[in-house]
Amino acid sequence: MSVALALWRRSLNEVLRVRGALLPATIAPLIFMFGITGQFGRLTGLEGFPTDSYISWIVPLSCLQGAGFAGAAVGANLARDIELGWFDRLLVAPVPRPLLVVGPILGAVSRSMVPATVVLVAGLLIGADLTGGIYGLLCLYFAAAAFCATAALWGVFMAVTFRTQQAGPLMQQGVFLAVFLSTAYTPQVLLRGWLSHVAHLNPMTHVLELARQATVAGIEPSFAHTWPGVAALAGMATVLGALAVNGLHRMGR
Amino acid sequence: MREGRVVAALGRRALTVQFRRAQLLMPTFVLPLILLAVIASGTSAGQGLRGFPDVGSFLAFVVPGTVVQGTLLAGLTSGTALAGDIEFGFFDRLLTAPVHRTSLVLGRLFGTFVLALLQSTLFLLVALIFGAHYPGGPLAVVATIGLAGINAVGMGGITAAIALRTGSLSLLQSLFPFMFVMLFTAPAFFPQDLLSPVLHDISLYNPLTYVVEGVRALLNDDGSLGNPWEGLAAACGLAVATTAISTLALKERLRRL
Numbered sequence: 086m087s088v089a090l091a092l093w094r095r096s097l098n099e100v101l102r103v104r105g106a107l108l109p110a111t112i113a114p115l116i117f118m119f120g121i122t123g124q125f126g127r128l129t130g131l132e133g134f135p136t137d138s139y140i141s142w143i144v145p146l147s148c149l150q151g152a153g154f155a156g157a158a159v160g161a162n163l164a165r166d167i168e169l170g171w172f173d174r175l176l177v178a179p180v181p182r183p184l185l186v187v188g189p190i191l192g193a194v195s196r197s198m199v200p201a202t203v204v205l206v207a208g209l210l211i212g213a214d215l216t217g218g219i220y221g222l223l224c225l226y227f228a229a230a231a232f233c234a235t236a237a238l239w240g241v242f243m244a245v246t247f248r249t250q251q252a253g254p255l256m257q258q259g260v261f262l263a264v265f266l267s268t269a270y271t272p273q274v275l276l277r278g279w280l281s282h283v284a285h286l287n288p289m290t291h292v293l294e295l296a297r298q299a300t301v302a303g304i305e306p307s308f309a310h311t312w313p314g315v316a317a318l319a320g321m322a323t324v325l326g327a328l329a330v331n332g333l334h335r336m337g338r
Numbered sequence: 339m340r341e342g343r344v345v346a347a348l349g350r351r352a353l354t355v356q357f358r359r360a361q362l363l364m365p366t367f368v369l370p371l372i373l374l375a376v377i378a379s380g381t382s383a384g385q386g387l388r389g390f391p392d393v394g395s396f397l398a399f400v401v402p403g404t405v406v407q408g409t410l411l412a413g414l415t416s417g418t419a420l421a422g423d424i425e426f427g428f429f430d431r432l433l434t435a436p437v438h439r440t441s442l443v444l445g446r447l448f449g450t451f452v453l454a455l456l457q458s459t460l461f462l463l464v465a466l467i468f469g470a471h472y473p474g475g476p477l478a479v480v481a482t483i484g485l486a487g488i489n490a491v492g493m494g495g496i497t498a499a500i501a502l503r504t505g506s507l508s509l510l511q512s513l514f515p516f517m518f519v520m521l522f523t524a525p526a527f528f529p530q531d532l533l534s535p536v537l538h539d540i541s542l543y544n545p546l547t548y549v550v551e552g553v554r555a556l557l558n559d560d561g562s563l564g565n566p567w568e569g570l571a572a573a574c575g576l577a578v579a580t581t582a583i584s585t586l587a588l589k590e591r592l593r594r595l
Contacts, residue, residue, distance in 0.1 A: 108512070116515045116522070117518070119522070120519070123533055123537035124525075125381055126533075127532045131386060254365055269380065270377070
């Protein structure tokens with residue numbers, strides 16, 4: 086466990102040493118939040134929209150997006166460590182291989198709290214409601230942290246599969262796709278065509294519902310809105326974790 | 339004539355290098371299509387809002403936003419590649435060639451122009467396959483592609499100026515979210531009158547507003563959606579202004595050498 090903690094510290098050091106390391110993961114979701122709200126804000130006027138505040142609908146999405154990008158960065162950093170040979174040195178250490186990525190994933194989860202909080206505060210300042218109280222807020226932060234870890238596992242899987250930084254866009258776009266092929270812009274009842282079916286099957290729809298308990302008046306904090314999201318996150322983490330660990334075990338053999 | 343050949347050769351090289359590095363092209367070609375698919379299905383219910391123009395195809399209404407988004411990304415890709423050339427020393431070797439310095443900038447922007455033509459053709463084709471109708475006909479489609487090319491030169495001029503001024507690859511790579519500010523402050527995917535009041539007021543000063551509305555009017559053959567001539571004027575104005583700025587940035591760079 087001390088190995089994981091040491092690597093966690095190393096991962097956090099990067100934030101302190103590299104100026105502006107957190108900026109892209111924080112600014113991109115902010116821009117999307119302001120932009121999407123400005124473009125599609127009037128959609129709340131449609132029948133079936135559970136809130137009359139579009140910013141309240143979008144804030145949880147942007148928090149998850151920021152956390153997801155912070156998670157995917159674990160894969161990009163791992164790919165860099167593999168290319169530069171640093172990870173080869175870690176592989177010969179007498180520790181279980183999965184522990185080598187636990188530290189960076191914990192680091193990403195810690196870092197992801199920054200964009201999630203900045204986005205939440207910015208959203209509240211421009212009019213989002215905090216309808217879910219403490220329980221809703223806990224759900225939002227849990228969803229952000231767990232989605233960050235899930236995205237990090239996806240990034241690790243990509244990094245150990247392709248072993249090059251050129252796989253970076255795949256890691257980012259995997260997160261992007263997962264988030265947007267869901268009820269990102271509108272609730273399920275207002276989705277049309279193929280996206281309606283995809284969003285219905287996409288586990289991220291449940292994760293968004295979990296997070297939206299914090300700010301969306303029509304999604305009241307309850308166990309019924311919580312457990313599907315928790316189960317979806319557990320399922321995604323299990324599958325991606327198994328793929329990542331399998332990839333780690335295959336390295337150097 | 340000789341400078342024309344230099345511009346064409348540099349443009350060809352820019353395209354070849356970009357097509358060899360799929361990781362650079364992936365966001366340029368795939369990301370706008372993904373957003374188009376998601377927005378077309380995710381927000382089409384918005385057609386039911388009061389004030390939404392009566393259009394035959396929602397996909398044809400939002401695809402101009404995708405075309406403009408493509409030009410932003412083509413411009414960004416171009417600036418990123420230029421910053422890479424500067425950082426890895428290739429640009430210094432170009433500077434020793436006996437050619438007009440402006441041709442070095444124009445060559446890069448020519449590559450951006452062609453990239454945008456390819457991109458917008460692909461976007462319009464994919465939208466057509468998925469059910470978009472273009473009442474404006476083939477001429478409107480060709481005009482849209484041309485307008486996209488000119489607009490991409492404008493966007494490429496901005497990023498080329500930043501690349502020449504800073505020479506920083508990492509700075510250009512982190513500009514990605516900022517390019518979206520220009521997109522989101524224009525009525526890219528929703529009518530201008532339905533934007534939030536603040537965004538509506540900002541959009542009046544964004545040249546991309548006139549480009550996207552011009553393309554929308556062209557494709558939908560509906561003058562109430564925009565003015566193609568205003569779109570052309572905005573795109574040309576942007577292209578000329580940013581090319582001039584990037585040329586000045588090159589001169590400034592040479593002065594510092």
